[in-house]
Each structure stands twice: as C-alpha cells, then as structure tokens.
Amino acid sequence: MREITFIEAIREALRHEMSLDENVFVFGEDVGGFGGCFGVTAGLYQEFGPDRVLDTPISESAIMGAAVGAALMGLKPVPEIMFIDFTTVCFDYLTNQAPKVRYMCGGQVKKLPLVVRTTSGGWIRAAGQHSQSLEGWFTQVPGLKVVMPSTPNDAKGLLLASLRDNNPVLYIEEKALYGTAGPVPEEEYLIPLGKAEVKKEGSDVTLISYALMLHKCLEAAEQLAGEGVNAEVIDLRTLSPLDHHTLAASVQKTHKAVVVQEAYEMAGVAGQVVKSIMDHSFDYLDAPVKTVAALDTIIPFSPPLEDAMLPSTGKVVQAVKEILG
Amino acid sequence: MELPKEKLLEMYKTMVAIRGFEESLADAVTDGTLPGFVHLGVGQEAVHVGVCSGLRSTDWISSTHRDHGMILARGADIKRMRAEIFGKATGYCKGKGGSMHLAAFDKRAPGCNGILGPSQTINNGIALALKKEGAGNIAAVIFGDGAAHRGEFHEALNLAACWKLPALAICVNNQFAISTCVDDVCAVEDIAARAAAYGIPGLVADGNDVMAVYEAVSETAKSIREGKGPALIELKTSRWRGHFEGDPQPYRTPEQILEDKKKDPIARFAGQLLEQGVATEVTLQALKKEADQELQEAIDFTDRSAYPSEEEMFTDLFYEEGRNV
Numbered sequence: 001m002r003e004i005t006f007i008e009a010i011r012e013a014l015r016h017e018m019s020l021d022e023n024v025f026v027f028g029e030d031v032g033g034f035g036g037c038f039g040v041t042a043g044l045y046q047e048f049g050p051d052r053v054l055d056t057p058i059s060e061s062a063i064m065g066a067a068v069g070a071a072l073m074g075l076k077p078v079p080e081i082m083f084i085d086f087t088t089v090c091f092d093y094l095t096n097q098a099p100k101v102r103y104m105c106g107g108q109v110k111k112l113p114l115v116v117r118t119t120s121g122g123w124i125r126a127a128g129q130h131s132q133s134l135e136g137w138f139t140q141v142p143g144l145k146v147v148m149p150s151t152p153n154d155a156k157g158l159l160l161a162s163l164r165d166n167n168p169v170l171y172i173e174e175k176a177l178y179g180t181a182g183p184v185p186e187e188e189y190l191i192p193l194g195k196a197e198v199k200k201e202g203s204d205v206t207l208i209s210y211a212l213m214l215h216k217c218l219e220a221a222e223q224l225a226g227e228g229v230n231a232e233v234i235d236l237r238t239l240s241p242l243d244h245h246t247l248a249a250s251v252q253k254t255h256k257a258v259v260v261q262e263a264y265e266m267a268g269v270a271g272q273v274v275k276s277i278m279d280h281s282f283d284y285l286d287a288p289v290k291t292v293a294a295l296d297t298i299i300p301f302s303p304p305l306e307d308a309m310l311p312s313t314g315k316v317v318q319a320v321k322e323i324l325g
Numbered sequence: 326m327e328l329p330k331e332k333l334l335e336m337y338k339t340m341v342a343i344r345g346f347e348e349s350l351a352d353a354v355t356d357g358t359l360p361g362f363v364h365l366g367v368g369q370e371a372v373h374v375g376v377c378s379g380l381r382s383t384d385w386i387s388s389t390h391r392d393h394g395m396i397l398a399r400g401a402d403i404k405r406m407r408a409e410i411f412g413k414a415t416g417y418c419k420g421k422g423g424s425m426h427l428a429a430f431d432k433r434a435p436g437c438n439g440i441l442g443p444s445q446t447i448n449n450g451i452a453l454a455l456k457k458e459g460a461g462n463i464a465a466v467i468f469g470d471g472a473a474h475r476g477e478f479h480e481a482l483n484l485a486a487c488w489k490l491p492a493l494a495i496c497v498n499n500q501f502a503i504s505t506c507v508d509d510v511c512a513v514e515d516i517a518a519r520a521a522a523y524g525i526p527g528l529v530a531d532g533n534d535v536m537a538v539y540e541a542v543s544e545t546a547k548s549i550r551e552g553k554g555p556a557l558i559e560l561k562t563s564r565w566r567g568h569f570e571g572d573p574q575p576y577r578t579p580e581q582i583l584e585d586k587k588k589d590p591i592a593r594f595a596g597q598l599l600e601q602g603v604a605t606e607v608t609l610q611a612l613k614k615e616a617d618q619e620l621q622e623a624i625d626f627t628d629r630s631a632y633p634s635e636e637e638m639f640t641d642l643f644y645e646e647g648r649n650v
Contacts, residue, residue: 062446062480069450072435097443106419107641108430143642166644
C-alpha cells in the first residue's frame, strides 16, 4: 500500500469530504492561500476557492462562534484552532456552546456537524504556551467527542468519521506526528469513534495510550520483548467516549496495566482510564495500575528540561518493570 | 403610520401580552412557584415588538437572557414558553433550557444564551449560511449594553464586516449591566459609535418608541438585504425591574425608576394609536382582554403539564443516526 504522511492523510480526508459535500468548509487563521501554519490545508484554497476555505482574523471566539452558527444552519464547518493552547481564548464555545446547544434547546436542532481541528503536544521547543496536551480538559465536557489519532491511517479514517458524526468533535492532531508516514488506503474508510484498537497483542501487561505516546508504548513493548516481557498495546484513538470494553478485555487477560499520556498527570485521561480499570477489572489485577505522564509543571523551553519533563520510552519501560516486580 | 391597522393593533396586543407574561412571572417568583431565577424585560416591550416587526418571518433572530418578550414577539407559542420557564416537559426545550435558554427554532429564533457574547459571534455563522442560501434573509442578534463590552462584540462585528455578512447587531442599552451603570464603564456616549471602527453603519434609536424601533430595524434590514453588509443599531431604553427578579436594586433610586416609567412604551404607543384614530379605548381594552385570556390559558397549560421523565436527562446529548432524525 502507498505510504503518505500524517499531514497528507488529514488533508486527503478534508479534500475527500469537501469534494463530496459542498456544505463542508474550512476556516481559521492562515488556512487559506498560506495553507495553514503546519501546512495541513495546503492547496485546498486553490482547489476549492475562497467560499470554501476562508482566512480569518486572529479572533478565535469569532471563528468558533461562526462555526456553531453555521452548524446550527446545516453547514459543516471545520474550523482550525492553530494550537490547543489557544482554545483557552475560545473555551466557551468548546464547553458551553457547541456541546450544549442541542441539549439545551430540547433537540429542536438535531444534527450539529462541527469538527474543530487543533494541534497539541511538545517537542517543538516552543515552551509552555504552544506545547501542551490539554485533551483531558475536553473529556470533561458532556456533548463533546474528543478524538486523537496516532497514525496516518487513523488520521484519515477518524477524521472522515468525525466529519460524518453530526456531533461536535474536537479532533486533535499531535504536531510531532505530522511528518510521520504510514500506509493509508486511497479509498474512503471510516474508523468508528469510541473504539480503541489493540495495536499489539501481548499477555504480560497492557500498555494503554494514544497519539505520540502510543508510539513510545510500542517502543517500550519492543524493548520489553527483548527482556522476555510480552506487552499488549492499546491505542485509545477516541478519548471521549472511552472504549471501556476493549480496556477491560485486555486488562482481564494481562492482569497488569500502565497508562501513558503526554498531558500533565493531574486529572487527565490516564486517571480516567485507571478508573475504568478499577470499575471493570479490579478483581483481575495482579499489581497496582501505574501511570506515566508529563510532570506537573510548566513545559520549559530549554530542550534538556523539556525532554526531562515529558514522558519517554524509558519511563514507560521503568513503570512496567516496577509493577512486574 | 405606514403599517396597516391590523399590524399596528397586533403590535399593541403583543406588547401588552409581553408585559402581562412578565408580570405573571414576577408574581410566581414572589409566591415561590417559579424555579431558578428570571430576568424580566418589563419596560422594554417596544424593543422586542419593534425589532420583530421590522424583520421578516424568514429572518433569524437570537438574543440574550432578558428576552421572553423577543421570543413572544416572534410569534412563539405562549403556552410552550411558559411551560419551559417552569421546567415542564411541554416546554419549547422540554424543560432543559429554562428562562435563560429559551429557543423557538420554528420561529427561526435559536434563542437566548446564558453567556454574554457568544450570541454575537454565533450570529455570524447563521448569517454566513443565509448568505450562501442567497434568499435575502438576514440574521439579527440582540444583546445588552453589558455584552457590548465583551471582546466578542468586536470580534463579531469585525468578522461580519470583513465577510460582508447579512448580519444585524442590535444593542439594547437599558443603562445597567446588573448594577453597573453604562456611563461608568463605556468610554463613548453611544455604543453605536463603535460601528465606525468596523466601517459599518451605526445608528441610535429611541428604544421606548415602538415605531422608531420598527423604522430603524426595517430600514437597516433593507440595506443589509441588498448586500451592503452588517450594521449596528443601539436602542436606548430602560428596564423597570431589577436585573433578576428579586434584585433589591440598591444601585438606583426609586425616583429614577419612576422617571423611567414615565417613558412607558405601551402607554406611548396607545397614545399614538388613539391620536391617529387607529384605535379606540374600547379596542385597546379588548386587545388587553384577549392577551390576558391567552396568558391564563398558558398558566393553566403549564400547571397541567408534567415535569420531564428521568430518561429525558440523556436524550438530545448526542445525535445518533436513525434515532433522533
């Protein structure tokens, strides 16, 4: 199968859906002729024109408000918020507006097709306001789905599924994955939201993660294999709603789990996964469930400090060894 | 008066109906039967009826938290309005929105917003959809003098002007943002003057004169329909009651309120109708009687209606294909 990059896979999904459905339109800061600050929307303006690919002022609230209003009217807006760190200046729309409008009007509006694309993660040496992993905040919002792909294949399939979901979806792209390549079918395919995937089968311990950290878990599994430990690796893919079933099936088989996230440790997705394991698989556990996460401090600019602050493959291996005893 | 007699009498009846509706809610707060809190628009009837009369039924209008009147003026069902405010299953939003989040999509009134600011940016999305539709309809949004100080006011008007949207921003300046007088927090005499910053028309009208409001809105709407881009109208008025019902209003004197009451928009309109021979005292009294009867029916309907069932707690949270089309 042909290989394309993570960025190309996202662009391919956008182009595919824009070609099929004239209600889909893309807008945000620098997404037009410039092609987006990371190049995701490159070429779309030239292909679909100024009515379908719109540059906006640096007005995140205006961007998100227009998205909610357009979705209410049956259009399918795909706004881009350049960094997830910038969702702080339009937080209301992702928490109070888009996720609540259908519910609070008693279902007078049925479909609310709105996919907000944004980027997250560190390792770009951009310090504390451009490097965060804030996905956990949004998993606390009823009415909002949160999706975070780890491979080009999933990036395309999950984005197409998000665009057809008719609910507000926060689709988070990890910047450090943008340049990674992988096999991606040319034809249309949808990866259902709310379904995790077993990326590698194993029997001794379950490593649970998503996005870039999923790859750290796969690396850790490979290292552990050399030491006779057969780790199973699960990619959550959708963070809200969580796929409790896949988690339970795996942990009840391996009896041990390590949950890994790039976000700050406090009150994040990893903590919620641990709760899911406690709820469904407590009696099957042979060891405490460990988490590996960013340290609870502000992401420092200086590269050695950033590397030390964010989770690493080594920390995942270490956590597994601690519970294997 | 350029409007036909029937229309003028209907406007008068709606104004009277709104006042009766609001005062009945004040009574319900006093006797403890109304859950939560309400923001009553007594004294602002000319704004709601003038604005809605100046728009077409095919236009859209959204607003803020003090707008039972606006939705009633839009022709919404008074029974479902009242039932919603009392949290009943027969309400417009099945009892899940309440006073602050009323919406009547059948009247193209996507409703109030409990957060000040978003309705202005969301209106741009509605306007964008109407522009794409190309049927000459416009999207109007009402907000108060308080919400004119949110960043979203500026973000929304700037974007609307850049995209030349068919959007009409209507600032209802009732002089107080809760307890804070507009004179203390607004750097300009007229909020409408800010329109100059976005290169759009800005005008001020007497918000206590229903015909002046009607004329300002219908004239401005006409120019917006012609594709001339957005506009800002400021309607100067006053609210007779507190910010919320029960507000002791230490921030203004009883004398000030009495002064405001001298500008009663209903008495003023009645005077105009009598003076110009459009109606007699008998006609006006008959209209009030009709409105009172309809209110009593709405009260009975609400009292008879049940609260929503517990299953309703999770309906409308997400769109599910095939389930809630």
